[in-house]
Amino acid sequence: MQISAVSKEINEWSGSVLIAGVLEGTIESQTNLFKTLIKDDFLSKRFNDEKFEGKKSQKFSIELIEGEIKKVIFVGLGKAETLQINDLRKAAAIGARQVSGYGRKLGIFFPWDAFEPSSAACAVGEAVRLSSIKDLRFKSESKKPTSLDEVELIGLDTNTTKSDIAEINPICDGVKFARELVSAPPNVLTPYQMAKEAEKLANDFDLDLKILDKKECEDQGMGAYLAVAKGSDLKPYFIHLKYSPKTVKNKVVLIGKGLTFDSGGYNLKVGASQIEKMKYDMGGSAAVLGTARVIAELKPSYTEVHFIVAACENMINGSALHPGDIIKASNGKTIEVNNTDAEGRLTLADALVYACKLKPDAIVDLATLTGACVIALGDEIAGLWTDNDQLSEQLTKAAGKAGEGIWRMPMQDSYKSGIKSSIADLQNTGPRPGGSITAALFLKEFVNSSIPWAHIDIAGTCWTEKDRDINPKGATGYGVRTLVNWIKELNLNAN
Numbered sequence: 001m002q003i004s005a006v007s008k009e010i011n012e013w014s015g016s017v018l019i020a021g022v023l024e025g026t027i028e029s030q031t032n033l034f035k036t037l038i039k040d041d042f043l044s045k046r047f048n049d050e051k052f053e054g055k056k057s058q059k060f061s062i063e064l065i066e067g068e069i070k071k072v073i074f075v076g077l078g079k080a081e082t083l084q085i086n087d088l089r090k091a092a093a094i095g096a097r098q099v100s101g102y103g104r105k106l107g108i109f110f111p112w113d114a115f116e117p118s119s120a121a122c123a124v125g126e127a128v129r130l131s132s133i134k135d136l137r138f139k140s141e142s143k144k145p146t147s148l149d150e151v152e153l154i155g156l157d158t159n160t161t162k163s164d165i166a167e168i169n170p171i172c173d174g175v176k177f178a179r180e181l182v183s184a185p186p187n188v189l190t191p192y193q194m195a196k197e198a199e200k201l202a203n204d205f206d207l208d209l210k211i212l213d214k215k216e217c218e219d220q221g222m223g224a225y226l227a228v229a230k231g232s233d234l235k236p237y238f239i240h241l242k243y244s245p246k247t248v249k250n251k252v253v254l255i256g257k258g259l260t261f262d263s264g265g266y267n268l269k270v271g272a273s274q275i276e277k278m279k280y281d282m283g284g285s286a287a288v289l290g291t292a293r294v295i296a297e298l299k300p301s302y303t304e305v306h307f308i309v310a311a312c313e314n315m316i317n318g319s320a321l322h323p324g325d326i327i328k329a330s331n332g333k334t335i336e337v338n339n340t341d342a343e344g345r346l347t348l349a350d351a352l353v354y355a356c357k358l359k360p361d362a363i364v365d366l367a368t369l370t371g372a373c374v375i376a377l378g379d380e381i382a383g384l385w386t387d388n389d390q391l392s393e394q395l396t397k398a399a400g401k402a403g404e405g406i407w408r409m410p411m412q413d414s415y416k417s418g419i420k421s422s423i424a425d426l427q428n429t430g431p432r433p434g435g436s437i438t439a440a441l442f443l444k445e446f447v448n449s450s451i452p453w454a455h456i457d458i459a460g461t462c463w464t465e466k467d468r469d470i471n472p473k474g475a476t477g478y479g480v481r482t483l484v485n486w487i488k489e490l491n492l493n494a495n
């Protein structure tokens, strides 16, 4: 999909399908504008009949028989005073869902003037591409829908936007990759396959790759991660990718929870705990590998980025963790496993210890860690835990720019009593209330306190049950664009 800005007037534009954003209260002037383009004298009557007033998310489309343009999709943007870039994103997604089958060249006509051209271009370009991705890999007979070849952002400043627009496709490729990792079933995306995917990335995009097998993880003393892995017939793979620029001015580590399936272990997921969904328990690692792909393509000049995934499955067999086992992580801390279903934090514990040894300037982990976070924030907002105000601000800004919901949650140190064990240094779960907080506090035990660290719980956001904004039903690829924005900003500031 080729995306470009064209500095044309709307009535000079030609193509096969058009999405037109309409501000509430501007129907009359808009009608005059479009009348000439689509040669329809009844346009204002049609708007009237449809009660189309340009309210947020309202849509109304007209199919045309004569001329090159086959369809015009009007999407409401709400009032000019309240217009935000996210409204453009949503409107573009609503429109893009209606374009299939109407040709290959899409035009988008929005009130760009209210925004900085590059941000608007990227938001809308990404929205169009991301909202129309369909995963057909597992359909035996796939009628491929005709895809768009060209998208033109009509009337947008072409000079300032070029280099930013060029980033849209690499970014969307990363999000698509992340979504595909998440939606792949657990019999396809195994820990081994995840390692293979990392290897492909390393080869295709020139990243350094280190994969630790079970033996090497044992040598590192990763007793927490390996304790989770041992209940599965599939071997664990600890994945470490690295992007290094020629000049390194700063260095960060991204860690993703990589449970290719989470059955709960002997604390089996029963009842409403949705065991059948637990292929998405590697959403964090998908975001991290998706980001690796983007970063490897964008090649920031100064920021070294490490991507880490402790991939495994949480299953049941004769050598699986018993509820009550005491295990030892690679920093020497002992953990009483009072619930085998709190496995993510065990794998992350050793990944965090490993990350700290790289002496980075910051560590960010993403994890589908707790059901409690879904209850607290739903599927549009991820939870953010960090003691570091600066990191919190940076990530919140990066997510805001991406239109990905995030909310800082308290790192309530007094709740640490909840994960105190009477027999080991820690136990892996606390009481149900505040369960996402004790999970974050548990992770904190494995981070060197001098390294800025943030934990993002994406249990709710990595998946959507319905088409929502730029996300079609299914895996969202949440986190990729936030992490990319964050790294781009760090890189810029390092200069």
Ligand code: BES
Residues within 6 Å of the ligand: 262, 264, 281, 339, 341, 342, 343, 344, 368, 369, 370, 371, 372, 374, 429, 430, 435, 459, 460
């Ligand atoms: N992968 C789950 C968390 C999860 C739940 C993600 C629902 C997405 C949707 C995690 O491993 C888990 O099972 N957490 C437990 C922790 C509990 C045992 C303290 C949970 O949230 O129930």
Ligand code: MN
Residues within 6 Å of the ligand: 262, 264, 314, 340, 341, 342, 343, 344
């Ligand atoms: Mn679990």
Ligand code: ZN
Residues within 6 Å of the ligand: 259, 262, 281, 341, 343, 344, 368, 369
């Ligand atoms: Zn899990």
